[in-house]
Amino acid sequence: MITGTAITKTFKQRGNVLGKREVPALRGVDFAIPKGGAVSFIGESGCGKTTLGRIIAGLETYDSGEIVIDGTPMSSLTHRNRQPYYRRIQLIHQDPYSALNPTRTIHQTLEAPLRLRARQTGRSKSWVDVRAEELLDLVGIDPGYVLPRYPHQLSGGMRQRVVIARALTMDPEMLVADEAVSMIDVSLRLGILGLLRDLRERLGVSVLFITHDIATARYVGDEGELYVIYRGQVVERGPTETIIADPVHPYTQSLLSAIPVLHGLERPGAEQVVPTEALDEAQTDEGCLFSRRCPFSTSRCESERPVLGHDGGESGEATVQLHACFHPRRRSVIPQGVGA
Amino acid sequence: MTRDSAAPEVRIRDLTVVYKTPAGELPAVSGVSLTLNPGTITGVVGESGSGKSTLALSLLNAVQPPGRIAAGSVEIDGLGDVLHLGGEDLRRTRGRKVGYVFQAAQSSLNPLKTIGKQLLDLGRSHDVDDLRALVADAKALLARMGLDGARVLDSHQHELSGGMRQRVGIMLALVLNAQVVVLDEPTTALDMITQATILRIIREVHEERALTTLVITHDVGAVAEVADDLAVMYGGRVVEHGPITEVLGTPRHPYTQGLIRAIPRLSGDISLARALPGRPPTLGTLPVAGCVFRERCDKRMEICETVEPETVTHDGRTVACHAVGRPAPVKRREYA
Numbered sequence: 001m002i003t004g005t006a007i008t009k010t011f012k013q014r015g016n017v018l019g020k021r022e023v024p025a026l027r028g029v030d031f032a033i034p035k036g037g038a039v040s041f042i043g044e045s046g047c048g049k050t051t052l053g054r055i056i057a058g059l060e061t062y063d064s065g066e067i068v069i070d071g072t073p074m075s076s077l078t079h080r081n082r083q084p085y086y087r088r089i090q091l092i093h094q095d096p097y098s099a100l101n102p103t104r105t106i107h108q109t110l111e112a113p114l115r116l117r118a119r120q121t122g123r124s125k126s127w128v129d130v131r132a133e134e135l136l137d138l139v140g141i142d143p144g145y146v147l148p149r150y151p152h153q154l155s156g157g158m159r160q161r162v163v164i165a166r167a168l169t170m171d172p173e174m175l176v177a178d179e180a181v182s183m184i185d186v187s188l189r190l191g192i193l194g195l196l197r198d199l200r201e202r203l204g205v206s207v208l209f210i211t212h213d214i215a216t217a218r219y220v221g222d223e224g225e226l227y228v229i230y231r232g233q234v235v236e237r238g239p240t241e242t243i244i245a246d247p248v249h250p251y252t253q254s255l256l257s258a259i260p261v262l263h264g265l266e267r268p269g270a271e272q273v274v275p276t277e278a279l280d281e282a283q284t285d286e287g288c289l290f291s292r293r294c295p296f297s298t299s300r301c302e303s304e305r306p307v308l309g310h311d312g313g314e315s316g317e318a319t320v321q322l323h324a325c326f327h328p329r330r331r332s333v334i335p336q337g338v339g340a
Numbered sequence: 341m342t343r344d345s346a347a348p349e350v351r352i353r354d355l356t357v358v359y360k361t362p363a364g365e366l367p368a369v370s371g372v373s374l375t376l377n378p379g380t381i382t383g384v385v386g387e388s389g390s391g392k393s394t395l396a397l398s399l400l401n402a403v404q405p406p407g408r409i410a411a412g413s414v415e416i417d418g419l420g421d422v423l424h425l426g427g428e429d430l431r432r433t434r435g436r437k438v439g440y441v442f443q444a445a446q447s448s449l450n451p452l453k454t455i456g457k458q459l460l461d462l463g464r465s466h467d468v469d470d471l472r473a474l475v476a477d478a479k480a481l482l483a484r485m486g487l488d489g490a491r492v493l494d495s496h497q498h499e500l501s502g503g504m505r506q507r508v509g510i511m512l513a514l515v516l517n518a519q520v521v522v523l524d525e526p527t528t529a530l531d532m533i534t535q536a537t538i539l540r541i542i543r544e545v546h547e548e549r550a551l552t553t554l555v556i557t558h559d560v561g562a563v564a565e566v567a568d569d570l571a572v573m574y575g576g577r578v579v580e581h582g583p584i585t586e587v588l589g590t591p592r593h594p595y596t597q598g599l600i601r602a603i604p605r606l607s608g609d610i611s612l613a614r615a616l617p618g619r620p621p622t623l624g625t626l627p628v629a630g631c632v633f634r635e636r637c638d639k640r641m642e643i644c645e646t647v648e649p650e651t652v653t654h655d656g657r658t659v660a661c662h663a664v665g666r667p668a669p670v671k672r673r674e675y676a
């Protein structure tokens with residue numbers, strides 16, 4: 001179990017004409033990823049998904065807040081003593097093309113971390129080759145075919161499976177998959193999603209799934225939780241199926257309304273929510289962060305910032321999910337299948 | 341659906357494009373025939389390497405070595421066969437008659453010149469008289485796509501995000517009022533909300549100007565929203581083509597069926613979705629005889645090993661598959 005409380009992170013950019021520019025990437029984010037669970041982060045480009053994922057994987061620092069892994073607050077440990085905790089969290093890179101060293105065969109790619117693992121766990125050298133084959137079997141590719149080959153000789157789907165196998169060499173308890181399927185051919189995506197689901201079920205590995213393609217979040221397995229992030233704030237959070245079928249936050253509704261309808265197979269949802277403006281990074285920070293673009297904004301929204309809670313707001317509806325909105329309301333925005 | 345008589349028809353016939361490789365010349369586009377109906381948007385979908393960009397380049401006779409157009413014709417109303425154009429005629433056609441954004445558009449802008457300067461260069465090279473009007477048009481197009489036109493025109497490429505560059509590319513494709521527009525992966529670097537906005541604008545401009553438009557993408561969703569017709573490519577062939585709602589609603593080719601079944605969806609039973617087995621072919625692994633899809637096909641038959649399926653048009657829909665073939669006397673299709 002890994003939890004975070006009030007995580008903040010601001011990037012200070014230099015070299016801008018206006019001198020230093022501050023980019024608040026995360027504004028006090030809480031999260032909880034249970035063992036064997038699946039948590040998905042979604043949101044527009046630049047909302048802070050990758051930053052949060054990297055912080056969770058121990059690859060990025062944060063300004064304030066606390067992260068607790070299996071009951072141990074990370075702030076109580078020295079940098080060195082945190083490493084064993086972070087080793088159990090492995091990041092799967094977005095781009096299966098650049099994640100693998102092109103001059104090494106897959107055998108060489110897997111051998112190096114497995115040797116290290118063998119030393120750490122007091123295993124013999126012969127274990128390394130056995131384990132490499134086991135892991136490739138586990139991720140669903142033929143070891144005999146893949147091991148002697150170089151990355152460029154494999155399809156995108158195979159490469160991403162190799163990247164996952166490499167992450168598994170460290171016996172991780174959690175995988176952070178940042179856009180892990182977006183660069184993979186459509187026909188192969190479900191295969192990788194199924195693999196992640198399988199790893200959860202069979203090994204109890206938890207999965208943090210970062211994506212801008214919301215539909216894929218449904219496929220990483222049951223009892224998943226979805227976090228919708230907007231400009232560094234979690235604006236809606238709850239069971240994946242609930243948030244997708246019954247969103248109450250206008251931002252979530254705009255994201256879902258923007259998903260193309262497969263005409264002929266689907267008809268559009270009954271309601272559509274379209275932001276009144278495009279995302280502008282220089283937008284003010286006053287009031288609700290979405291107020292400038294929100295079609296339902298009121299004067300209260302412009303001066304006050306809603307916090308994440310179950311509050312039914314003025315519509316009075318109780319919600320399963322948490323939301324940060326003064327005027328939450330269910331709207332059915334997603335396309336529905338036609339026919340059987 | 342607009343069927344404006346002013347919009348040109350584009351007829352691609354028996355087009356074959358080959359690339360020179362260590363293993364000899366191999367076809368990336370193989371005997372493709374495709375008609376873009378005047379005033380419609382045709383979407384082309386297919387996986388990486390299926391030949392989409394090569395097809396797009398052929399519409400402008402712009403295939404570069406080691407590639408070569410080996411056979412076929414591309415007739416555009418009012419222009420004739422663009423594959424026979426050369427030199428000055430070809431240069432004038434590109435941009436002015438056929439607007440385009442190539443897949444690499446993000447890096448094809450000149451890094452040393454502002455976007456505005458490049459716009460003026462483009463105008464001059466096509467003998468545009470009224471450069472002020474051109475700049476005004478460009479700003480208006482950028483504004484529609486949610487950008488501050490004045491700022492963008494004053495910017496260099498590196499000062500714009502990937503999504504902004506993509507919109508600049510679309511602006512440059514439209515600004516000379518070409519009547520045929522080719523957009524190769526126009527929304528790949530964009531997130532959902534921006535993508536939805538751009539697609540809406542492409543549709544609007546297409547209708548206002550009575551264009552004939554080709555949109556190429558690997559993402560079925562991105563074209564489902566804008567296209568009238570859909571062409572599905574696999575291994576350098578167009579394996580299915582027809583009105584988009586029909587192709588998506590009742591796909592006939594086993595590849596189209598598999599592709600649609602593999603799309604993650606927002607509603608419905610997730611266990612119905614399935615990945616296609618196997619992997620997309622590359623130039624080197626394409627079978628030389630028989631059906632190019634057979635290794636991944638669950639309907640393959642003996643004939644598929646040796647005979648390439650013919651392209652058959654029936655009820656306004658085109659399919660190349662032995663299992664679909666002619667209208668069967670016994671109803672044995674299961675499309676549900």
Ligand SMILES: Nc1ncnc2c1ncn2[C@@H]1O[C@H](COP(=O)(O)OP(=O)(O)OP(=O)(O)O)[C@@H](O)[C@H]1O
Nearest residue numbers: 011013023025044045046047048049050051052212
């Ligand atoms: N190293 C950095 N230096 C300065 N700013 C940064 C840095 N990394 C991220 N940012 C900024 O922080 C914000 C959040 O970025 P992040 O990469 O987490 O977004 P994201 O949600 O993953 O977006 P995308 O969907 O485009 O991957 C952005 O405004 C980004 O420009």
Ligand SMILES: Nc1ncnc2c1ncn2[C@@H]1O[C@H](COP(=O)(O)OP(=O)(O)OP(=O)(O)O)[C@@H](O)[C@H]1O
Nearest residue numbers: 359368387388389390391392393394406558622623
């Ligand atoms: N310059 C080149 N030299 C050799 N082969 C090439 C060249 N350009 C493309 N090819 C090959 O031709 C085939 C078709 O490529 P093309 O770029 O048209 O595919 P695509 O459908 O646009 O793919 P993507 O979705 O990745 O853009 C591929 O197998 C590709 O490797």
Ligand code: SF4
Nearest residue numbers: 288291294301325326
């Ligand atoms: S708080 Fe107000 S501005 Fe913010 S999302 Fe809710 S209705 Fe819109």
Ligand code: SF4
Nearest residue numbers: 631634637644661662
């Ligand atoms: S021709 Fe044969 S192998 Fe090819 S798609 Fe049709 S049934 Fe399948």
Ligand SMILES: [Mg+2]
Nearest residue numbers: 049050051178
């Ligand atoms: Mg990211």
Ligand SMILES: [Mg+2]
Nearest residue numbers: 392393394443
């Ligand atoms: Mg391409």
